[in-house]
Amino acid sequence: MENGEHPLHGDVNWLLNRAWLGFGLRKTAALETVGVNIKEHFILVALLTTPMTQLELSALVKIDKSVITATLDALEAKGLVVRVADLRDRRVRRPTLTPRGRKACLRATAATEKVEQDLLDLLDPPQRDAFLEALRFYAFEEFADAPEFTRRLRK
DSSP states (O other), X not given: OTTSOOTTTTOHHHHHHHHHHXXXXXXXXXXXXXXXXHHHHHHHHHHHHOOOOHHHHHHHXXXXXHHHHHHHHXXXXXXXXXXXXXXXXXXXXXXXXXXXXXXXXXXXXXXXXXXXXXHHTTSOHHHHHHHHHHHHHIIIIITTTOOOTTSOOOO
């Protein structure tokens, strides 16, 4: 680069992708110490907050139903989650954290919060606040109804 500026320095999607990959790599490394992956951690955190059906969980964390099922299978095999039939509809499953799952969730959350805080601390407080405010705006407002991240967008 002769002028010292990257040719994609102004491409928002490319920049977001680089940041997403960087945060993801650091978070993945932190979660490996607990024995869960990023999707499993999302699910554990969601289940820590409120009881819900498998379908409600899928909608909340924005992970496709088929991927939720496979991820819950893995969490169940690790002894972190159990699925019980709903009392009102036995076809419906309600995943619940086991005591071991609750502990793993808390350890994973502490590990990822440390990683995220270290990365956010690279920014000045006003930059950090603006960055988080912008991310929340896009995630919870502008793109609240965006497809699940595990589905491919159709052309």
